[in-house]
Each structure stands twice: as C-alpha cells, then as structure tokens.
Amino acid sequence: MIKMDSMRAFWPAFFMPEGPEERKLQAGADRRNEGERNVGMKQAAFWKGRFFPPLMGIAALLVLWYLVCRMELFSAYVLPPPAKVLDSFRKMLVSGELFADVGISVARVFKGFAIAFVLAFVLGMLRAVCPGAGPYFEYILQFFRNVPPLSLIPLLILWCGIGETTKTAIIFLASFFPMYLNIVKGFTGCDPRLLEVGDMFGYSRGERFFRIILPYASADILVGMRIGLGYSWRAIIAAEMVAASTGLGHMILFAQQMSRTDKVIVGIFVIGIVGLLTDRLFAFLISRLLKGNYANGWD
8 A cells, every 4th residue: 555655656647547537536535635634733733732831831830849849948848749739639539528628619609609790780781771870879889899808808797697698798799890890891882873773673771772782792791700700719718718617718728727738739729720610611601602703702
C-alpha cells in the first residue's frame, strides 16, 4: 500500500481514472479526504489552544510552589508542600466530609442567589414597566449598594439569629446588586425604534415588555446572573463563618483554629474549583440559549 501511494505521488498520470465517471468519483473522494484532514487539524488546534495554556499556567504555579517549599523560604506550618495538601485532599475525599461540605455550600449559594435574582428581576421590571416608580426605591438601593455586606453581619445576627437566614441574607446582599444593575441596564436600554414598532402594532404595556423589552434585555440579564453567581461564591466564606457547623467556610475556619494550613488550602482550592465549574456550566447553558451574537462573551 505504501509503495502504491508513493508511485501514485511520482507518476500520477498512470493512476488517473480512465473514464469521466471514474474521474468524478476520484475527485469526490479526494475532496472528502481533504475535508477530513482539515477538520482534524482544526480540532487539534482548538483543543491545543484551549487547554494547553491553562495547563501550563497551573503546572508553572505548582512548580513554583514546590520550589518555594523545597528551598524552605517558609515553614511547613505556614506553607505546606503540595504533596501534603494533596494527601489531605485525598483523605477528605475518602472520608466523605468534603462532599458533605460542598453540597451544603452549593445549596446555600443557590438559595441566596435565587432569591436575589427574583427580587432584582421584579424591581428591574417595575422600573421598565412603571418608570415613575423608580425614584421611590432607587436611592435606597444605591445606598445599600455601597454598604459592605460584612458590616451588616452584627445586625443580621441580632435580627435573624445565627441560623440559615443570616447566611442566606449575606449571600443575597452580595449577589443582588450586580444582577439588579445589569437587569435595569437591559430593560431601560431598549432600542426606541423597537418600542415604536410595538406602538404601531398596538401593544399594551405588558405586551411591549414581554415581546420587545425582555428579549432585548436577555443578554444583559444573563451577564448580571453570571456576575452575581461569582459574587455569591465570594460571600460563602463570610456567610459560613457566622456560627456555622457545616460548609466549606466552616471547614476553613475550623482548620485554621486547629492549625491545619493544609486543610485551609484544600478548602480554598475546592471553593475556587466548584465556583469555576458552576460558572462554566452556566456559561455553557447561556451559550446554547443565546446562539450567536453574544457567544464570544461566554468563552
């Protein structure tokens, strides 16, 4: 087979099909082979360009971490070596405590995130449908937007106790304002020409909102949801450090009290990984919903 291919390459005239039908079939086969080669090369380049740089960055960080520990620039108590952190991670996986804490933290994050999204959407819709209602609550929201959620923890404990309500409220305060601002931007930034078309068709205020404004604002709403989800994960540590007995935040705080720096690092890595996975999953779902103009915004 190799000899025939080499002979075909050097003396193509002897291997050309004789009739027009044979030549047409041969040309079609050549085009298919060329197309398959191009697809394979594009897929290889895609996977190489998408995964190779992040893996190299992670490998460089691990090598730097290992060298710092090997040179003993810091004590093992302050910065444990990667092998010790990996061993602690493995033991926590085998014991099942890590899965339990991750599940509880994920439930808390999505509970606070869902409540924040519903309220942000309702208030944003109210501003779009009834613009005159905005001044009644806008300045109050802008005031609390500039108040750090951590500063409200003492009041939340006094008002709500140390149960789940306080933790949900902290996550709610962290994720509400990014979503609200993006939702308002999407609703109030609708193209006036589209609204004029709705007036020409005789749309009512509700029909104009659901048929024109809401589809137009979908990209901004989804961007706000993605940002709010990230802020929810950033707030989970503060939320679970408020007299919690479960969750990743409690695990990190308890490990710090027990002088287990390796477990603290494991908790930090797990929060980052779970947050990244939920962000990627959210981005994948949104890219399927938007299908086109905004696809590059979710890479």
